[in-house]
Amino acid sequence: MKQPAEWAGRVTQAMASMVYAELVMYQKDENKYAKTLGYMTDIINSNQYSLQPFENLWETEFEWNDETIFDVNYIAKGGRRTWGGANATGGTVWPCMIGIDGLTGSPDYDGGGWGFEPVVPTAYEMYEEADRRRDIGILNIEKYIADYAAQGITVTYEGRYQNTGFFLRKYQPRVGGNADNSGDTELNWDNNLRVYRYAETLLNAAELALRTGSGNAQAYLDEVRGRARLTSVPATMDNIFNKRHLEFVGEGKRYFDLVRFGKAVEVLKPNQYGRVQWTENKKYLPIPQSEINAALGTLIQNPYED
Secondary structure (H helix, E strand, C coil): CCCCHHHCCCCCHHHHHHHHHHHHHHHCCHHHHHHHHHHHHHHHHHCCCCCCCHHHCCCHHHCCCCCEEEEECCCCCCCCCECCECCCCCCECHHHHHCCECCECCCCECCECCCCCCCCHHHHHCCCCCCCHHHHHEEEHHHHHHHHHCCCCCCECCCCCCCCCEEEHHHCCECCCCCCCCCCHHHCECCCEEEEEHHHHHHHHHHHHHHHCCCCHHHHHHHHHHHCCCCCCCCCHHHHHHHHHHHCCCCCCHHHHHHHCCCHHHHCCCCCCCCCCCCHHHHCCCCCHHHHHHCCCCCCCCCCCC
8 A cells, every 4th residue: 555665656556546536536437436435445544644734745854754645756966857858867847937036035935936837816815714724835925025024034026927926835946955956956856746645535535425425524524624724514515626626726636626526617717817718628638640540530539629
């Protein structure tokens, strides 16, 4: 179910079970829901994973903790990735990509970021005031500047195209987070990419318990809310859906949840940041023409027009 520390990052039974769950739930394969719930409870009952303090999940020193089911591992030290050799081993570029442009005076975050992928204000505003994930997962730059100003520390930033004043704090480039690399500095950050966390196992189990009418959906949901220091809410499908939104901001889960819950058309509407209206065809990737030719007319192209 879990690899020993020296093999961290290699595939485990738990990781395979999470991949299986993701596929079954996205495809809405009701015939496999009970089996998938069994896989989730196997992970839970193994007692090899547990929720960790939320603020620890995004710091290098706490990588491979007991909430980690699968990460893509990135290491700055000795990282050889360069602009001319992007596939070399080493760190990741994402922290630099989403970093705060022109940031100065911050004791926590590097100032060389490019400012892409700003967080929309509504993502920050959806949290309850007491929800500790809000300011751990999302950086409200004006609040951050004011908090340090109260300590006599001056922090400034410039802000780039489509700046909202909110940044994904989970993967911000930490001070010293690209130390000792031997490639291009901006391409070699330490931050692992979190793919599957135990929190997702619990929320998967809660949802599948509701869908199959078995298992303790309430207990699984309460455990995740309790870590955020929030009180219990009824284990309904809407509450689980909303909980996934709050828990996984910036972790690549939201789009697929919107599609499988049938909410993509309603939620993914045009906005001031250039998003276009979502339509059903956007679920599909185009099939390469070479494959269609090789199938001798037996393969039909996925729909690609609105």
